[in-house]
Structure formats: C-alpha cells, structure tokens
Amino acid sequence: MTRRVLIVTHGGRPEAVVALREAVRELHAAGFEVALHDDDLAESFGDQMVAARLREGVAESEVVMVLGGDGTILRAAELTHGTQVPLLGVNLGHVGFLAESEREDLRAAVQRLAEQDYVVEERTVAAVSVQRPGEPTPLTGWALNEATIEKAQRQRMVEIGIEVDGRALSSFGCDGVILSTATGSTAHAFSAGGPVMWPDVDGVLLVPLSAHALFARPLVIGPTSSYRITVLDRSPVPAVLTCDGRRTIDLPVGSTVEVRRGEHPLRFARMSTAPFTDRLVSKFSLPVVGWREAADDAAAARAREAALTDATTDDPYGGPTTDDPDADVRRV
Template identity: 35%
Template structure:
C-alpha cells in the first residue's frame, strides 16, 4: 500500500506525530509519500518520498492527514477528483471527522492490512451564477453571509423553484449530513445521521419569527439569492475556505453532488461515538 501522508505543520505536534506514523506504516510494509513542500529533517533516516500534489494523489492508495477537521476538509477538497480513501489523525481541538487520535497510531496497521470500512460522505455542489460565476464543492457546508459586521442582507431561498423562506439577517448555511454537526449545529440545526442523503438549511441570525432550519431530500435543488441596501453584495465560503464575493441578484445553486468522499472508518458508529465523546458536555 502507498500512503499519502499530509501533516499540518502549523501545529507543533504535527512533525513528531507524522514521524511516528511513518514508523508504523513502514513497519507494516507501506510506502509513504509526503508533500513536496514538507521539510525533510523530521523524517531523516526514514524511507519516505516527497512528491508534488497531483502526482501524490494519483500514486497513493490512501490519504492520511495529521491535524484537525480543517486539515481533513482541505485534503478532501484537493483530492476530490482522485476518490482515494481518507483517514484523519486528530491533533486538533475537536477532530470530529478524524477516526484516529494521536495516541492510537497502531490503527494505521489496520489501514495497511485493509481491516477497515469505507464511509461514503456526500458532497454539496455549489454553482454561482452572476457577475462572479464559479463552481465549488463542500464536504461540510456552504455559507452565504453578509460582508460586514454592522450590516444585514435579505436572503431569498427556493426549493426546486418554489419559495420556502425569505428573511433579513446575517445569511444562511447549507450543510450536508456530515456538516450538520459543524456550523449548522451552532446555528440551531438538527444533527443528521451521516448516512442520510439530505441537505440542511439554517438561517443565520434571521430577524424573523418564522425562519426555522429545514431539511430537504437528496433530490432537491436549493437556490439562494441575496439583496440589500448600501452594502456590497455577500460572501460565499465552502468548508471555511477564503470566501468569494457575489453581487446582489446573483444566484447560489446548491444540490448534492454525484461525487463523494470516502472516509476510512473502524467502527459502524464512528459519527455517534464522536458525538458522545466530543460534543456532549460542550
């Protein structure tokens, strides 16, 4: 097996954890690839290769990240077209998507042996039409928000062409079941089983008594349009990436993509174990 190991070196624990992970993987006979921009010093004396991103994604059999949920989301986004199994090792605060903690590196032996299951997670496809036209994908969520702290925007939402909500507020978050435990949860949305194919829509600070979160089936297509007075459009961000600016009247079309992300799992109930261990009591 060839493993593409992606450590988030902005975290102090990342380099020593990555070196320890390399030792476990190599002991099981795996070949380890690291990103070309990773400093080689922490891996001196170890059998590793350093490759550019595209070559690494195409050459590997599995991807392992070391960091937090942001590192997993980054790797998922960059590797969408390659559809390789993705495993996260958590050294962050929450690590909700990670199925291995830093003290559980022995589980990497199970990865090499093939002793794991694949948890297919749905992606959102986000198409923006207007002055700034683009397409992006999101494993967690897409956020359409106001551009400034002292401003509000008017949000209009349709489902398959039928109006379902209109309100003034800070914006709206549209999430996958995977993302229902992230920003959408903070916005008052429900937690969905990650194996459900659906879409969650949560208004952000709606100035309204009649704008509850809503859950839509997998076949639905949501369209969000924004308007306002005296402000310069809105911002669109997928999975927390740098936002794109859109103009008033532009349309953000959100639906479930035919693409998915394959998360490595060692349990039938990883999501609910994470809820029990990492969300309860917070």
C-alpha cells in the same frame, strides 16, 4: 507491488511534526512507501522523502492519512475529492469529528491499514453553483461540511431570497445562511442552532443566521431537490460565499447561489464499528444520565450515608455507643 500512503498534516504545530515522525516510521516498518503533501516538511525529512513526494500522487495512494484536526481533514479533502482514495484521519485537534483514530492509537491504525482491516464509508458533499451579474458562466464548487453565505459588511443585514426547486419560499434580512451536508451538521450549522443529522441522511440543511423574520427555521431537503439563494436587489450590502471555511467568493447584489447534493462523494477509511450515536456522545461529552436521574442518585446516596452514620456512631475509643455504664471500665 509497492503500497503508498500520502500524509497531510499541519506543519506549523510541533505535536503534528512529532506525530508525523512516528507515522513515517511505523508506515515504513509496515512496508509502505510514504509521501508528504507539504513541501517544506518533506524537505526537512530528508532526500528520500523528497524523492517519494508527489503532489499529483493522490491517485497512486492507497489512503491519504491526515494528522490533525477537522480543519486539516477539510484541506486534505480538496486533494481526494473526485477520486476513489479514502481519507484516514488521526485526530490531533480538539473535537476531531471527522477523524477515525486518536493520537495514542496511531500505531494500531497503521497496523490495521497494513492488514487492510478497514471499511470505506462515503459521505455526501454539497455541489455549489454561483451566478454573478454580468458573468455569462457560473462558477462551480463543492463543500464537505457547509457553504455559508454571509453579509460582506458587518454594519448592515444582507437581504436574501430563498427558493426550493425553483419555487419561492421566503425572503428576509439576516446575517447569512448556512447550507450544510449531514457531515457538516455537527459543525457551523450545529453552532447556529441547526439539527444534528446522521451521516446517512441524504439531504442538505439550511440554517438562517440571525434572521429578522417570523419564519426562519432550519430546513432539510432531499437528494433530488436544490436551494437557490439570491442576494436581493434591495440588499444594502453584498455577501460572501465560503465553502468549508476555506474557499471564498464575493457575491455582489443580484448574485444567486444554487446548492444541491453533489454527484461525487468523499470517501473515508473507517476502522471503528461503533454507531454514530456513540461518536456523538463521545465527541460532545453528552450526559447520557439526565440531571434529574443524577440528582435522585445523589439524594439516595446521601440518605444511605446518613442512615449508616446514625447506626454506627462511634465513641471516643472507636467503639459503638452503649447505655451500659460499665462498658468503658471493662474496655480499660
């Protein structure tokens, strides 16, 4: 039985093309059939790759391998959402929070893939429903990281109302709000001052952006609850909804956006058994030694050095200082 891997990468980056050539070579050597999602890249790799290419071939693939950063992984997620096919990210970007392997580990990742030496982890997505004035049917979508509602014009704040489970909670003027999954809590929501949520937290986070309000703190709801955000009639400007920084829709005044936990999680191939805490420390280069402890250690090191210097002060001939007046004569 032929095993297939579909590769998604950023064809505009030279380092991605170099990594792609290595990945194709290693996958072929491991017995995989390889397909490329990018038409132009597939054609540049020759006729045999064009024949293997299938845009609709995600379901036939064992894994979708992503060569790139988190943005490329979010693009690949659009292919696998609603399927059972896991994503395997190889980081070519800066942080690469969603990636499982680094560029230098590509060969080892392929070998473990060939041996099926990995586990599949499911990540919750946010289900999004938009009802715009005058439209009988709501528009639906989803987000792996976050759905962001922002003012459509930079000169004014957008006025929004927030409900949880159909009950009014608060309303205020702001630049917008971020509605994030646990996966997305380390992305846009984190930059806006939201908390870091461990991946197994089955909730949806809301983070206001520059809210003109006394009560505008991040909120987290559980898996059976939902948010409803309304662009209020008094709002001087409309808004725009963006899912994962990729898919956008205009929100005229009077629009409502409902966000809840989605029914279909995304699947990721995981090869590391390290806990999320280690990933957090590594990706953000967190100082696990506090500055007070580091300062104490530095002070102690300076004290030891000073004591050693006082005890072993050298004379011009390289020997210890002494009170014996004949010592230099004897050395000569």
